[in-house]
Amino acid sequence: MNILRIDSSITGEASKSSQLSAHLSQQLQQQHQASERYRNVAAEQLPHFDGSTLAAIAAGEAKLADELIAEVTQADVIIIAAPMYNFGISSQLKAWFDHIARAGETFAYTSEGPKGLLTGKKTYVVSTAGGKHKGKSSDLVTPYVKQMLSFVGLDDAEFIYAEGLAMSDFKDSAIGDAKAQIEALVETLAA
Template sequence: MNILQINSSARAENSQSSRLASDIVERLRSAQPDATLSLRDLGRTPHPALDESALGALFTPADKRAPEQAARVALDDALIAELQATDVVVLGVPMYNFGVPAQLKNWIDAVARSGVTFRYTDKGPVGLVQNKKVYVALTRGGLYRNTPADTQVPYLKTILGFLGMTDVQFIYAEGLAMGPDAEQKALASAQTQIDEAFA
């Protein structure tokens, strides 16, 4: 089993989403001791945003790219290869202003490439990143689960499914900014959800 853990918190330390993602990984590794882990911390090592120069590089034929264009595309290629080689993806995702962190959006923009991780057909788009299990550890300061304010889950379900990853399990830790008791309750609830996921 190859596990890819992606931490997207801007916090290098004391990130609850990264801790929960690590807890999920530990459960996976305890069940599969020979599993390999690739850890990508987008907070510590952010991926560059998809800007005009990056688009220009991507739409330039490979044999005509300038060295700096080839280097930029290679950064995205590395993320795609890493994703394709994994069996289980574990995402640590805090809520920032009702959405996913920019660091995670940059990763998604890098790995979503037409003809490589998805393709269009006469019957619609087809995801090419298939047969992978995805766990998403979500942390929120307030209570947003199953409310219109939760834009994270619909977005992540849509984009992951678009790429072919449809087996997605969400772990919620909510109310983390609502006082010590609420924080303790939220983390305990998340651990219960992890227990249930691996029961």
């Protein structure tokens, strides 16, 4: 099993989403003797998608985007740490999605509409937030991430939430609940 773990938090080692994504990856690695490819799109300062990126793709010289697509293509399991900032994902994670969404490689236009080509992979999304947003209109992370994953064919996605991290009454229980959900997921996979 090949795991691709993507972290996108701007808070570095203090990041709860990164800590939880690492915990999930470690559990999967132990359970399945898996290897991990790690990419921190915030720490690496992944460039935003722009006109020069499009020109590089057209010229066949988009080395970074090609590398990011290869990582996703080679992965069996993808773990994405998606902390909420101002109701959405980090701009760095948005840039990662922009770089991997490429017609003819990760999706195709068909007469029925776009069709994702990255099928047969499991995706876990660790979503963290300072407040409580799950299932509310203020949660713009879940629908966006689901849409982008589905667009490229990653339809088998499971979300793990840790919310209320800025609320002293919920912080510890939110992390504990997320870790318990991770351990239950890994246990289910082992069965």
